[in-house]
Amino acid sequence: MDTPLTIKELLIFLLGAGGVVLIVFLCVAVRHLISTLKSASIILKDFETISKAAAKRTEQVDGIIDDVAKSVGSVTKGMSNNQGFLRTLSAIANLVTTLKGVWTKKEKTSDTDKKKGA
Numbered sequence: 001m002d003t004p005l006t007i008k009e010l011l012i013f014l015l016g017a018g019g020v021v022l023i024v025f026l027c028v029a030v031r032h033l034i035s036t037l038k039s040a041s042i043i044l045k046d047f048e049t050i051s052k053a054a055a056k057r058t059e060q061v062d063g064i065i066d067d068v069a070k071s072v073g074s075v076t077k078g079m080s081n082n083q084g085f086l087r088t089l090s091a092i093a094n095l096v097t098t099l100k101g102v103w104t105k106k107e108k109t110s111d112t113d114k115k116k117g118a
Helices: 007-081 085-117
Strands: none
Touching: 007 085
16 A cells, blocks of 8 residues: 655645744744843843942032032132132141041941941
8 A cells, every 4th residue: 555645745744844843943942032031130120220329329429529629629729829828728628628528428338338238
C-alpha cells in the first residue's frame, strides 16, 4: 500500500510544522520579554528615587550658593572700593558664617540620611 505523497500534502505538512515552530519561538520570546520588562521596572523605580534625591539636594544647594555669592560679592566690592577695613572684615565674617552654616547643614543632612538607612 504505497500511497504517493502529493505536493499539496507536503506543503500543508511543512506549513503546519513551520507554524508549530513559530508558536514555540513566540512563547520563548514573550517569556524573555516579560523578564526584561520586570528588570526595566526595577531600574526605573531606582532612577525615580535617585532623581527625587538629586532634586532635593539641588534646591538646598541653590539657596546656599546664592548666600555664598552675595558674601563673596560684598567682600570683593569692599576690597575694590576701599570701603574701609572694618567693612571688609564684616564681609569676611559674613562669608565665614555662611560657609559654617553650609557645613553644619551638610553634617545634619548626612546624619539624617544615616539614620534613615539604619
